[in-house]
Amino acid sequence: MPAAIPTYDQYAATLSRITAHVDPTAGTPESLAIKSAADSLAALPTIDLATLTEWIGQHPNDVPVLGLVVGLSQEKVKNALKQHLGTSGWVTLARTDPGAIAAMLDHEFALVTSLELQRHREYAFGDLLVARAGTRVNATSAATAGRLVEDRIEQIAADLGLPLGLRTRFEGRNGQTAPCDLAVPTGGAAAQIVVAAKAFDSTGSKLTDALREIRDMANVRKPTQFVMAVVDGIGWLNRASDLRQIHALWEAGEIDGLYTLNTLDQFKTDLEQAARLRHLVAP
Template identity: 60%
Template sequence: MPAAVPTFDEYLATLGSLNVHTDPTVSTPVAQDIKRAYYTLGAIPTADLSLASLTLWVQTNPTWVPVLGLTVGLGQERLKNELKHRFDTSGWVTLARLRGAELIEWLDNDFDLLRLLTIQRFAHYDFGDVLVERAGTRVTATQAGISGRKVEDEIEAIAAGLGLPNQTRTRFIGRNGQTAPCDLVVPGLGDAQIVVAAKGFNSTGSKLSDAVREIQEMAAIRKPTQFVMAVIDGIGWKSRVADLRRIHQLWADGEIDGMYTLATLDTFRDDLEEAARLRHLI
C-alpha cells in the first residue's frame, strides 16, 4: 500500500465527471427504431384502432412492446417489473407472440392504452414539450445508473485482468462473523482477503451518505488481515465534500488501505496486485 496519503485537496482534484455529454438532437439506432414503430402505429386508420388491431400489431412487431409502454408512461425498467408482476415474466417478445391479446388487454385495462394512443398519435408538440420531456426522471435515472456501474465495471475488469477470483456486489465476512456490503471481494465472500467499495455519482443525494456509511461499516468490521480499498469518483461528491472527507479521514487514519478515483486506477491496480501477492493470491 502507498506510504504517503495525499491530502484531501489533492484527492479532490482527481475527481472527474462520469458522464460523456451527448448531443440530444443527434439520432441513435434506438431512437430510429422507436420512430419506425410510431410510423406503423400511425398507419393504422383511426376507425380501425382497436384491441384487435393492436393485438395484430404487437404480434407482428413483438420487439416494439416498449413503445406501447412509453405510450402509457412506462419506461423500460418499470415495464419489465409490471410484466413480471402480471405475467410472471419480463420477456415481452415471447408474450407478444404467444399471448398478444392478453398483453394488449392488460395494457388497456390497467393503463388506458387505447385512449392514450388515440389522443397522442397525431397530437402536435412544441419546443416546450420537448424540454419538459428531457427534464423527466427517466433520462436522469438511466444516466445515474450507468455512472454508478462505470466505476464497478472498471474495478471488476482490473481484478479479472490480474487473474484474481472475485465476487461482485455482495457482502463479506469480517471480524467476529460480522458482515458488511462491498462491491468487489477477493477471492470470495467466505474467505475475504481484499474488499473494495466502488462509489461513482455524478449527481448528489442520499445515496452518497449511504455510500459513506457502507465504507465505514467495511472499516469497522475488517479483520487485521483484510485489505479494504475504495474507488470513488463523480462530480456529485463535490456537493457533498463533508461526506467525502469522512472517507478520506478513514484512509488517513489507516482504517482503510487506499482511496482512488478513475484517474488513479493505475495506482489502484498496483496496490491491488501488491495486496494479492501479500495474501498469496497471485
C-alpha cells in the same frame, strides 16, 4: 500504502466525469426504434383494441413503446404485465396473446384514448424539453458507470495475476460480513484484500448507500485485512458531505486507500504491495 494521504480537496480535484456527454439530438439504436414504432402507430387507420392487438402481434419487441404512450417506463410495463398477466416477458406474450396486452393496458391505463389523443398532436419545443427531462434513452445508467470502474480494477487485479472474487461479501471480525466489489483471493472468510468501486455522475440516495457500504467494510474488517475504495464521478461533488466522510475514513486509517480513475496507477501499486505482504503474489 502511501505515507502521505492527500487532503480532501486534493483528492476531490481528481474526480472526473464517468459517463460521456451524449448529443440528445443524435439518434441511438433505442431512440430510432422508438421513432419507428411511433411512426407505425401514427399510420394506423383507427385506434381500437382490434388494431392495437394486430399491431402488438406484428411488433412484439415494441410493447414498451405503448407504455411510453401512457407514461410508463419499461420497468413499470414489466411490473404491470407481471401483476395483471402473470409474466413480464412482453415479447413472448405479444406473440402468443397480443390481445391480452392491449386489453390490460387499455383497462388499467386508458391506452386507446391516450394514443388517439397524442398520435397526431403537434408538439412545441417546450414539450420536447419536458419529455427529455424524464427520459433515459440517451443516458448511461449508474449501474453502467459503476461497472466501468469495476472492470478497470478487475483488469488491474488480473494483470497482477491475483485470484479474485467479484461483487461478493467478505467475512471480517467475529463472523461479521460486508459487501465488496472485488475481493482477493476470493470472498467470504478467505478475503484478505477487499475493494469498493463506487462511481456516479448523478446524485441521489445511492451515494449515501455507497458511503454506508464502505463504512460497513471498515467496521467489520480484521486488522489483517486491507480495505480500499475507488470512488469517482462528478455526482459526488453534490454530495460532498458523504464524500468527506469516506475521505475521513482514509485519514483515520480505517480504510487503506481511496482512489479515482485518475489515480489508478497508485491503486495498482498499493494493491500489488498489499498482495505481496499477504503472500498472494511472488516476492
